[in-house]
Structure formats: C-alpha cells, structure tokens
Amino acid sequence: DQQVKQNSPSLSVQEGRISILNCDYTNSMFDYFLWYKKYPAEGPTFLISISSIKDKNEDGRFTVFLNKSAKHLSLHIVPSQPGDSAVYFCAASAYFNKFYFGSGTKLNVKP
C-alpha cells in the first residue's frame, strides 16, 4: 500500500511559466517531507525539504507547500527553465531514518 502518491506521471510546462507538482500522503504521522530531482542515468539529488511545523519553505525558484489537514504537498517552480526537466520525487518520513517515496512526476519544460 503506497503511503505517498504522485498521481501525475508527467507534466509539460512552457519555459518561464509556473510548474506545480503535487504529492498526497496517507500517514498522518509523517512529519518531514522532501523533494528530490532525478536526471536520466543519475541518482536522485535533494532539492528542498519541509518540516510539519511549517506550511511553506522557499529556496530560490523552488517553494514547497504543505497542507497537513489535506495531507497534501506541492512543489512550485517559478519561473520554470528547460534545465528543470527531470523526474521529481516527493518523500515523507514518520521517524528517524525511513523515507517513503512517491512514484515520481516527469516534468518537461518546453523552450
């Protein structure tokens, strides 16, 4: 049973526009969330995180929003750039060291 779900396998956005990637989770005990970015033939790289005590965290063009009541997480990329084209994974943790990952959303930013 998947505890973290990314229901959109792909997303296509025009360069300069906003990309919004969504993630839903089922376990109300999750208290730490991350987004990873993955290019082909490479391992995922950390992008941004958020703790459950916050509802927003921003890092440059990337902002993560957390809605605990809806058990929903989103990543906003503004403005989107062609180099952002990659697969994005969200992940959640309820305790010390174990993460649950979503299945990923492939973002394509068109020039």
Next chain:
Amino acid sequence: GAGVSQSPSNKVTEKGKDVELRCDPISGHTALYWYRQSLGQGLEFLIYFQGNSAPDKSGLPSDRFSAERTGGSVSTLTIQRTQQEDSAVYLCASSDSGTVYSEQYFGPGTRLTVT
C-alpha cells in the same frame, strides 16, 4: 569530492542465479541506505546501515535478499536465486548521520534485469 558510486551499472542475469551489487558511499558517511525502483514505482526502502550494523532491515522483500557493510564503508546487496520480479534499478545512498534531517546522497544505481 567523489560521490556515491555503484557497480555494476547494468547487470543482466538468468533467473535462479545469484547477484551481488556494490555500493561505495561518500567517505566518512556513517549511514547507508539501499532502495529499489521497479518500473513505474517509487523508490522502495530496502535496508539502512549505521556503521556496520543494520538497525532497519524491514524493507528487504524476502530472505533471498541480504546486505552487509564492512569497515563502515562499502556495502554489498546480494540477491539469491533471482526472480524476474527482482528486475529493477537498485539505488544506494549515504548520509553523514542517520537522521532524516541529514541529506542523502544517491549513487547512479544498478539496473538489474533478470531474464
């Protein structure tokens, strides 16, 4: 500096054979994780090492899977009597501590195909 490396990058094996996958973490990282990603699925946690011990093996799918870590560094994941459902990309990650707040650095993965 050097990142996490994994070998081989690709492995094709016949059903029933044993395979060994290797992970070299970033030097000095005490925590090491193994994940696998099957087609269309997310990363599935397999096992976590802190030093040479594995406090969390809960993700290993069956007793055909085992892992060890020696000298607090290199780790090998062994799959015995491989089955077609074992086909996946196996990813290794390391971090400088075992907490979730410590960034995990991933290797490029080993793509395992069982024919």
